[in-house]
Amino acid sequence: MVNPYDKANELAQVLKESSEFSELKNLHDQVNQDEVAKRMLDNFRNVQLELQQKQMQGEQITEEEIQQAQQQFELVQQHEVISKLMEAEQRMSQLITDINKAITQPLEELYGAGE
């Protein structure tokens, strides 16, 4: 019987060697080596984070804040490398989500059925 931990480590290794991961890493490095791009992305992420925290704490988010976030999003979208990085992050995030679904599927079956 194969040890689940061994198989998980194999998967981790495959992920690390995947095109999805190396694209993400390349774009991440490119942004980090470009001071302007890095500041732009950091600003965007900080604003996103602040809004998320407000939302979680049930605080009101103003029209103005939503507009500002939207404008910042459009700004970073126009930066080619940042926009590509965000797309690569989306693909990686989807990949992790799909992997988690595959892993937890037997549990979902167990807990979804026969209740």
Next chain:
Amino acid sequence: MVNPYDKANELAQVLKESSEFSELKNLHDQVNQDEVAKRMLDNFRNVQLELQQKQMQGEQITEEEIQQAQQQFELVQQHEVISKLMEAEQRMSQLITDINKAITQPLEELYGAGE
């Protein structure tokens, strides 16, 4: 290059065949075939869920509610099969957590370093 999805499906299969999963499934089936045990566990879970929802909504949880939950926990702990099932769930949960850590570790390295 191995496809991450193929490797994830392999891992899912290994998990499904693991002793951790088959123990969990056996105990789960045992409890579900025992009406008294099933009702006891359902009650316990409903109370836990209610308290969690209250907590998430920022509602006050009373001394009495905490005591009741504690008493119910002690009750289910005394039921051998339920107690074993809860232990098996804990082990499975730990296994899934460890697997997720292994999978996301390259991403943590990428996002933790060089900022």
